[in-house]
Amino acid sequence: MIKFVMIKTAALIIISLIAPLTSSHAQTSQAGAETSEGTEATQLAVQVAELYRQGKYAEALPLAKRCLQIREKLFTPNDEQLRTAVTNLAEVHMALRKYSDAEALFERLISTYREFAPGDPRLAGTLQRLAVVKFLRGNPARTEDLYRQAVEETEKTYGPEDARVATALFYLAEFYQLTGDYKKAEPLYERVVAIREKKSPATVSEELREALDRYSCLLHKTKRSAEANQLEARAFGWSSGKGFSTPPAPIIGGVINGKAISLPQPAYPEEAKAVRAQGVVRVRVVIDETGKVIRTCAVEGPALLTKASEMAARRAVFTPTKLSGQPVKVTGVITYNFVAR
Numbered sequence: 001m002i003k004f005v006m007i008k009t010a011a012l013i014i015i016s017l018i019a020p021l022t023s024s025h026a027q028t029s030q031a032g033a034e035t036s037e038g039t040e041a042t043q044l045a046v047q048v049a050e051l052y053r054q055g056k057y058a059e060a061l062p063l064a065k066r067c068l069q070i071r072e073k074l075f076t077p078n079d080e081q082l083r084t085a086v087t088n089l090a091e092v093h094m095a096l097r098k099y100s101d102a103e104a105l106f107e108r109l110i111s112t113y114r115e116f117a118p119g120d121p122r123l124a125g126t127l128q129r130l131a132v133v134k135f136l137r138g139n140p141a142r143t144e145d146l147y148r149q150a151v152e153e154t155e156k157t158y159g160p161e162d163a164r165v166a167t168a169l170f171y172l173a174e175f176y177q178l179t180g181d182y183k184k185a186e187p188l189y190e191r192v193v194a195i196r197e198k199k200s201p202a203t204v205s206e207e208l209r210e211a212l213d214r215y216s217c218l219l220h221k222t223k224r225s226a227e228a229n230q231l232e233a234r235a236f237g238w239s240s241g242k243g244f245s246t247p248p249a250p251i252i253g254g255v256i257n258g259k260a261i262s263l264p265q266p267a268y269p270e271e272a273k274a275v276r277a278q279g280v281v282r283v284r285v286v287i288d289e290t291g292k293v294i295r296t297c298a299v300e301g302p303a304l305l306t307k308a309s310e311m312a313a314r315r316a317v318f319t320p321t322k323l324s325g326q327p328v329k330v331t332g333v334i335t336y337n338f339v340a341r
Helices: 036-053 057-074 080-095 099-116 122-136 140-158 163-178 182-199 206-221 225-236 270-274 303-314
Strands: 260-262 279-287 293-300 321-323 326-328 330-338
Touching: 036 057, 036 080, 057 080, 080 099, 080 122, 099 122, 122 140, 122 163, 140 163, 163 182, 163 206, 182 206, 206 225, 206 293, 270 303, 279 303, 293 303, 303 330
Parallel strands: none
Antiparallel strands: 279 293, 279 330, 321 326
């Protein structure tokens, strides 16, 4: 049985761009909220949030649309209940991969925030959601611009050393790493690490561990393995004297103190086929307490094959690894072998 290294931490905080749906009961335009239609809209918002939580997005869609229709009649663009309805419908469209519909709603939200609530911290989050849409729709230049705007808005609201600024910088750095612009990504990771170190100088918080992990991934991809290994040791305690003395053991075929429920094989990219690229790709993965892969990094292998390998590893699902009967996070390596034919 091949074991993963367990990550010692009390809880996992997964940085996510997905906004939670809400059934907000704002106090604005109270007269409108007290009508029978206002009551109906409130009930619909509650139902939408619950269906979304259950993953029943198609069922949530008509309810979210009806809620928005009602609130458009009752409230002004400056009212929180209307913004909540727009946000909820946008997120349902995102979940259904209706990106064009989501895009229009996020654009609308950004306009209302800029006009009526320019200092609202949710403006940055909406900019980041629109950035995701733009990226998925094949517009990386606009994606970059939106992530940069989100950083600027967050700095303006909270100051340059705030933890929320670090999160905004992290998203921008991740975008650059995903698109292969490592020179732009590196100083952002350095700044994220510096901010998060100040917030937890005595311990490695989960947020700092995430930043160190992703920065080390960039260093691997730029062939600076010695520096990457130092960051990994710090992030996961492999040789710090506080945790484990060795890096994670590899998984080949899918056993991690349990079974691989799903271990998808990577696609063979067309650009790799064109030059008959082949070889072994090792992908370091972090798996949460439920067995879901939450982070991936191709630490070794031909560059043309790394992205496909990371995508495949991200879709893998495992049974939870347990320590003393309790599910724990683990980290390890999945190996893929590409053979040109």
